[in-house]
Amino acid sequence: MRTLSVLLLLCGIVIASGCQQEKTLSKAVTTFEAVLDSIQEENGLQIDQTYTAQADIGARYDPSEISGAGPVFEVNRGDAFRILAKQDEYVQVESQDLRGWIPVFYFSKEAANIQTGAPYEMIVAKEVPVASSPGEKVKEPHLELWAGKVVHIEKSYGDWVAVGIVQYDAEYGADMWVPKSSLQVYGPANAKEGKLAQHSHIYDEHGQIKEEEWINPVFIQEETQIEKIGPVYQIIGAGGQTGYIRVKDFIPNPFIDN
Template sequence: MNEHKPDWYDRMKQGPFRERTFTDERMDDILRQARSGTAGRLVKGWHYAAGFAAVLILFFVIYTQQPAWFGSQTNAPAASPDVTLPPVSEPPPTEEPESQVYYVKGETGAYPAPEYHTMEPPAFTVMPGMAVKKKGAAESGFVLIEADGREGYVYEWYLTKDAGERTVQTVEPYVLLVGEPLKFRMHPEEAEPSGFTLHAGKVVKVTKEYEDWVCFDMITYDQPYEGEKWVKRSELAAWDPAKATEGKLRPGADVYEGKMIPAELPADDVIYLKEKLEGQTYQIQSAGGFTGFILYQDFVPNPFLPATASNWLLTPSEVREFEAYSQIKDDEQLRLLKPLDVFQYYVYAQELNDAETVYALYMKDDGYELPDYETYTNDLSRDPAERERTLQLWEKLKMGYSVKEEIDGDEALIRITPVNGGSPEDTKGFRLVRNADGIWKVAWMPMQ
């Protein structure tokens, strides 16, 4: 069967190079163009293309291989170094929120329970400026605090946000009297007094002050009362031994259980004058519940006197000798007395407000300064507060100072020293001199 063959079939059979295209004439033509510069432009373009290709190749190598000077290679992961991680520490303790931290503006006790009239002593004491943590809301005026790992209840009034506030001042104790019946508060800002009534003649010992308020201790006879007691200073009367109804029994004094029936009162027990009977006899009751009878002269006002105060006090027999001297005021009655005895006479006479006996005890020999009696008494009358200051001084000294006699020839010094140490500036002296008759008398202005 004859098939029809198209024209291109015959041309394909003749091959692709049936005619010569790269002849000698064509070669000569290319050389002529090269010499004329056309080929130079072609060569320069080829150089640019070759340079661009080289840059591409270099970029490809850098990107894919990352030589060592550019850091670790990406095509082979580096071995992990042996790194020791720091130990995981516990987070620091969380600080207390500032709103819970308060400061104490005065020394006070922290009690086991929030009770007004507690019988329990404080669990511990917090001092002025101490930082404490307030735990919870106030309860009956108290608030629970934590201080140095201990917990207790304090009056919320004592807490302040001001770390520098020290408005409650602890003072050297001194005694005052209840003049008119009054009730006390547990802190100065208590709306109404929560304390019970104190009656006239009761002795209180002031330990702290705040503005025109004072905080005091007192003796209770049925049960202890450990809470704080505050009143305005103006509500209390100045110390006056003649008005005090609480004190102690004079060393060596007799106590009677009934009419002339001797009894024994516990040593150093506190007593109060329950009732005045005939003459100078008083019925007394002690803090321990004892009831008996004493002579008034054997009553020593001030229940806060320590045992060390005994060398300030006259014995019952010495009181009788003093009374005899105060009647006659003859120096011969002093001849057998030592300087300390004369000193005790002087203090006792001032406590009795016996100006004549006080003046009689002064040194009157020529050459010694002493105003006449009229000038002396006029000076006393012009300064009524002087007696109050004098009585307060003696009572303060008796509560915290001991006395010792020192003799140097015709001079004697009663050295008055703080019982609990103190500084040399706290030591005081009382001067006496021996007169021409060899009798010890008090020098004018004796306190040094």
């Protein structure tokens, strides 16, 4: 009888231990599922799911850099897209036969708070990296705006503004955001970026005319003097060209027609 009691006691311990292990395993599975749900929630949009854009934006060719290329297609608030791929803060979507990349932010509820107003110009007060969405910390800047650059503004979100720029004589501004605190009020005296006046000449350091084609915009590096010419700006062009122009031949706004 005592042997039977001992056996029953041992069986009970084993069964209890098994139940405890099952509870522990069940708890672990539940915790793992919660972590997965949390990860999915943090990542936001899911591949092969359809979402609605909450603001207008130009879809880009490439999620890894901001260049002078215009958008692949225009996205309007309310347009629905299936997510094809994800990379960092971007998702790839498809519109008819075209594919492009859009910042995840534009599918969030917060994007509906982007304000659009009458366009105006400002000047970059200090060098600033461009972000793909307002409030984003730029880890590896693909584009930095120089101090003195003129930017075109139509949209804002809190303390951030979306800036349009002129690249290789074409306006561009698909998804470029900077803190408004990095900008200053536009004034011709503060603008280091602009256009060449019609019929102006580019000179070398000796005052000789350089026979080469220049592309707007141009950026002032410094003001100096050339004996044959007088006051000049040393400039750099969109293609990396350098030279000098008469001070009077500089138009301090790349967005206006000369």
